[in-house]
Amino acid sequence: MTDQGPGADKNSNRQEVFISPTGAPMNVVQMAEGPQPQDFEVSLESLNQWQIAWRRFKRHRLAVVGTGIFGVMILLAIFGPIIWPYDRLALKPVTHSGGNPPGWMQNPRTLADPFGTDNGGRSVFILTVNGARLSMLIGIGTTVIAVTIGVVVGSFAGFFGGRIDGLLMRFVDFMLTIPFLFVILVMARFFGAGDPIVLTLIFGLLFWPGLARLVRALFLSLREQDFVQAARAVGVSDTRITFRHILPNALGPIIVSATLLVASAIVTEAFVSFLNFGLKATDLSWGNALASSQQYQIVGNWWWAFFPGMAIALTVTAINFMGDGLRDALDPRSRE
Amino acid sequence: MIKFIIRRSLGLVPLLLLVVVFSFLLMKAAPGGPEAQFQGNKKISQVQIDAWLKRWCLQPTDANTPILEQVGNYFVEFGGWFGILNCNRSGSQAFFSDSGGLNVLPPALGGGSNGVIHGDLGYGIQSGRPVTEIIAERIPATFILAFTALVLWVSIAIVLGVYAAIHRYSLFDQTVTFLSYIFYSLPTFWLGLNLIFIFGVALRWFPTGGIITTRDWSPFNTPQYWQQFGANPGAATLDIGRHLFLPVLTLVAVNIAGDSRFVRASMLESINQDYVRTARAKGLRNRVVVGKHALRNAMLPVVTNVALEIPFLFSGAIVTETIFNWPGMGRLFIDSIGGKDYFVIMGLLLVTAIITLFANLIADVVYAIVDPRIRYD
């Protein structure tokens, strides 16, 4: 009984039972007499739900490309700072106001300063490569915190309902009422102290309400599904129902929104640091890399903002493509 | 209908109170505090500062103050900030105004004049002017930018989304889908910076920032400016329009992406409904089937979605106004955080929260009007 629930739901197309034409409830007894012809074997290879999801994901070409780009960015975050360390940053004499243009703009064959330098003569390329690590860490760290809080709050509200649900959801409503970016900026400025860990905590504490609402909705609908009712009817405990029956089925949508959370955390960090309310100038992130670029944009120093921003844009696009593929693969009902 | 609106509005009151408490706590928890900021400002006299501290019941607190007293001070300060207490009086008399009525009541009923409940949001630490005045003068600029962008992006998104849904999987649909993915993912501030470089610096087609050309006009939203505006409305509008172009383009590009996908999904869902098949089976022209039966239903969630986007206009304003040096509320907010201007920050938090709640209310009401299935009794 316990294992029939989720499986029956996912493979319903293959487990169709013949229903009497009148649809009337009846005591179905197999025909015992007569010649028994061999049962016709359906030769569709049997796939479990993760294999099916993987097949669907592979069909989403942009998602596969996105995963590739994201993988490269992760590798860059891990190994980039080793190959092109920040220590090796030799400050170049600044020839233009606000920094030197990329070397190839003068001589197409040079590899020097491929992204130009900032107003202090720091290579934007090295800033970008070294910024990947903190940006990624803050993005992923925020998501871990937010998903943990969101799942706990959402499943509490969704599973117990009643007064606990009312209370928690009023709080979520309230969190969604205060303009998110306002609070992030205020908290980052007053409590952030330029520390990446504190910043991650602040983000995590502010990013969860949307996820809690999603998890609650999933719980509310899954709770009413037949397989959960069936499990309850045979006396399965609440904890077991939650962990064995509901959470596994809610996992798809949760993974999808967690993926998208990483992207928005990276962008938010970049904006906060860009405004100089985020990390200390000595910590390198993509946002910090373009922090003072705005005033020099007007004199034509496009490279300073362009390349670190491009890294953010690429990563975020890649993650969003990935999230879309995951949605197709894990949560097909939510599509169109 | 009126009853429905009143009931929904009353439901918002507790949320609003929570926001007031939250903004107060956020500011009190911040290191420093308004007192220190006031003291550091040479433009304001000590007498004035003392009067203000009294007005919001701000209690002198330092590290030596016992915890219990500090907590007590919090309540007193909140009472003053909210407008329940009147610190011109002491002890239990503080609940009453100078004229003798309960302080929390409106002045006409003998109440006091201090605190949020009386529309008093405090004084700006940098400028020394009332916060309500500081915020009010920034509203027009934000309003012009936000609503020009909103109207443009919603109408374009509807056209694109509906067309893409009708011609699903066509080249047009795939292009729109692909581009919206890209634009949806671009960080707004970075897109803005690049547009400044391309159109403002390299091509010199549009100004790179500000709302007006400062050498031709008096500062925006001053009486002198409106005088000049009245004298030459055509040139003034054109000037604002030129300055509007890049920030609006930024907001539109980013927001069309999400909204056109929303409209497309909504329209696709509607097109696949049984009632659309019924309409087709009746022999109606395709134009009527799509434009009447499918579109009308598809627009229901879109209307709600647009109303719910209004609060994000102000988050968007923070980003675009910063990048384009636009003298609106977002810019004010960033400047106030930079200068730790507590009262202005608290005021802006409140104003935006009210706008958010109001937008939610509008969304409910509009939905109840356009969908006959929703009853408002």
Place this chain on the structure above:
Amino acid sequence: MTGSILPVDDDVATRSAGRPLLEVRDLRTYFHVMDGVVRAVDGISFSIMAGETLGIVGESGCGKSVTSLSIMRLLDMPPAEIPSGEILFEGRDLLTMPDEEMRKVRGNDIAMIFQEPMTSLNPVFTVGDQIAEAVILHQGLSKKAAWDKAIESLKAVGINNPERRVKQYPHELSGGMRQRVMIAMALSCDPKLLIADEPTTALDVTIQAQILELIRTVQDRTGAALMLITHDLGVVAETVKDVVVMYAGRIVEEGSVEEVLLAPKHPYTEGLLGSIPSRGKRGERLNVIRGTVPNPFNMPPGCNFAPRCPYAFEPCTQADPRIGDANPPDVACWLYTATATSPTPPRVRPRLDLVEALG
């Protein structure tokens, strides 16, 4: 064609004199989906004379609804494709007709009633709006006249207080009431053919009988031909004269209701009849059809029904029987060929209880 909603039965005789009103010849409807091609309808032929009634019966997924949607040309192409076949309506092929002409046939000459009354009406327009718009379109009536006609047709399907109902939205009506509205809408332009696709499946049992009765009486009064699609043999017995049994996109048996219900020839028909519980036969075992409908991407070789058929013998797994191959020609089964040696054709107790309804 203007005039009252329930015209006198004047031209039925002339209509039915010549060829069939609707003739479907070797219709194939395929769906191109991610995993391959589904042959939802795979070469079926049947016809309906003017004013006559035909039932199409089969399990869900056998292609009966796709058949009706193909006739109305309401399938999205792609993914659907009609690679071959003709659908002749009054001698004209609906499949090759220009869109604009086909549009004039829909709702006007052929009207359709769908399975789900709860979702088949547009929730944001009033009932009157939705009936009147077809009348305005096809009959060129003024808005006022069309509205009167809407009230009239609501009255004709037995809705009380039609003047009030016509101004209501679908959500204010019950399921049975909505299906009456659908019928009123279908009849509002006096169609020559009425297609009812599982019109009672979504309704309560008590309402089902009323709606069937209503369809029968309006069919009788208007003289429209009726094509009734259902999985319920009981419904067929009560409502139509001829019947076609479909299995996996094919017709496996056809004939008059009496023939099919009293002396089913195809083992599948036999199974369908055997799985209906009969009144007054308590404690008796039901003979259900074993197994499931074959996977559409992986049809068995030979006869589609062979894997489930209790009488299957060698030829069944080798060649594919079609209507006309056997003797009598109205069944697609190798049991009925001259060469057939072994198993005896099915012997099933005639379902007199179902046929009672025929009188």
